[in-house]
Amino acid sequence: MPYAAVTGWGKATPERVLTNHDLESMVNTTDEWIMSRTGIRERHIVGPNDSTTSLAAAAGREALARAGRTASEIDLIVVGTATPDDFLVSQACLVQAELGGNAGAFDVGAACAGFVTAFSVGSQFINSGVYKRALVIGVDTLTRYVDYTDRSTCVLFGDGAGAVVIEATDEPRGLLSTVLGADGAGHKHLYVPGWGGLVPESADLFPEYRPYLQMNGKEVFRFAVQVMGDAAVEAVEKWGSPSTTSPCLSRTRPTSASSMPPLAASTCLVSGSGSTSTAMAIRLRRPYPSPSARRRSLARSKKA
Numbered sequence: 001m002p003y004a005a006v007t008g009w010g011k012a013t014p015e016r017v018l019t020n021h022d023l024e025s026m027v028n029t030t031d032e033w034i035m036s037r038t039g040i041r042e043r044h045i046v047g048p049n050d051s052t053t054s055l056a057a058a059a060g061r062e063a064l065a066r067a068g069r070t071a072s073e074i075d076l077i078v079v080g081t082a083t084p085d086d087f088l089v090s091q092a093c094l095v096q097a098e099l100g101g102n103a104g105a106f107d108v109g110a111a112c113a114g115f116v117t118a119f120s121v122g123s124q125f126i127n128s129g130v131y132k133r134a135l136v137i138g139v140d141t142l143t144r145y146v147d148y149t150d151r152s153t154c155v156l157f158g159d160g161a162g163a164v165v166i167e168a169t170d171e172p173r174g175l176l177s178t179v180l181g182a183d184g185a186g187h188k189h190l191y192v193p194g195w196g197g198l199v200p201e202s203a204d205l206f207p208e209y210r211p212y213l214q215m216n217g218k219e220v221f222r223f224a225v226q227v228m229g230d231a232a233v234e235a236v237e238k239w240g241s242p243s244t245t246s247p248c249l250s251r252t253r254p255t256s257a258s259s260m261p262p263l264a265a266s267t268c269l270v271s272g273s274g275s276t277s278t279a280m281a282i283r284l285r286r287p288y289p290s291p292s293a294r295r296r297s298l299a300r301s302k303k304a
């Protein structure tokens with residue numbers, strides 16, 4: 001079975017930055033409160049010229065350049081997002097239109113677990129031998145749905161995109177195991193009323209209509225900490241690799257992950273939201289071109 005190795009990565013954030021001190025002048029909060037509970041000092045926020053497409057394409061372009069690939073060499077684009085620019089054309093198609101090529105393109109919806117879930121979906125196409133190369137992107141512009149008078153949510157969210165190129169290899173590296181989980185009943189703890197198919201024709205007819213993200217922070221925290229820790233342990237155990245290096249986590253607060261068995265030279269990516277969790281064991285050894293090759297490739301892509 002071919003493995004799906006990470007051969008390039010990229011990221012993009014909007015220029016505009018909103019600091020905790022900025023938020024102090026907008027809602028009744030303090031830098032100390034935000035830092036002590038979330039560790040967040042500042043977040044990047046989309047401006048009028050940014051979009052989910054522009055961030056995703058920028059991250060994708062960087063990942064392709066690092067991998068030394070062009071868009072026409074990619075077989076598949078998978079985008080994990082909860083905030084696509086359009087609901088009919090997939091976000092992945094909008095990205096493909098920016099980057100070029102004619103790869104298959106579709107989205108995966110798993111909210112905060114979007115990137116990790118999209119990564120695992122893209123990898124299955126490589127593991128099955130159907131495709132050789134995929135571009136996987138996680139992107140969100142959730143601040144468009146944040147109420148900047150609600151201190152319980154506006155301090156948390158920011159915008160950005162991350163991307164990886166994954167390629168078939170016979171070496172046992174890249175994605176090693178995946179654990180997906182969901183508890184759909186948690187939908188009521190993190191949602192946007194009237195978003196999607198339930199959007200009312202006229203907000204006047206629905207006094208309760210608020211196109212802003214609503215969150216029961218305590219419940220989301222309780223669920224995410226538990227399931228992300230459990231999923232991470234399961235992903236590492238599933239791979240069953242011997243150990244030398246401590247795993248690191250893509251999210252920082254699943255405290256039960258401290259009980260995870262370590263995994264050799266590898267990482268456990270884990271992500272969760274109010275109702276989903278995804279964890280994967282991945283090995284990033286030798287995934288990238290040398291630093292000088294990367295510099296040359298990035299310089300070439302900037303010129304193009």
Ligand SMILES: CC(C)(COP(=O)(O)OP(=O)(O)OC[C@H]1O[C@@H](n2cnc3c(N)ncnc32)[C@H](O)[C@@H]1OP(=O)(O)O)[C@@H](O)C(=O)NCCC(=O)NCCS
Binds near residue numbers: 156190272
């Ligand atoms: C949001 C979160 C940091 C709130 O922390 P918390 O300790 O649970 O805070 P609570 O909601 O219990 O609120 C405690 C008090 O702080 C107040 N508070 C809430 N937000 C505040 C803010 N930004 N600044 C100051 N006070 C705030 C509340 O009003 C409450 O006051 P009260 O006791 O007088 O009613 C925490 O619940 C969390 O991290 N949840 C997970 C959220 C998440 O990760 N969402 C995305 C996942 S996809």
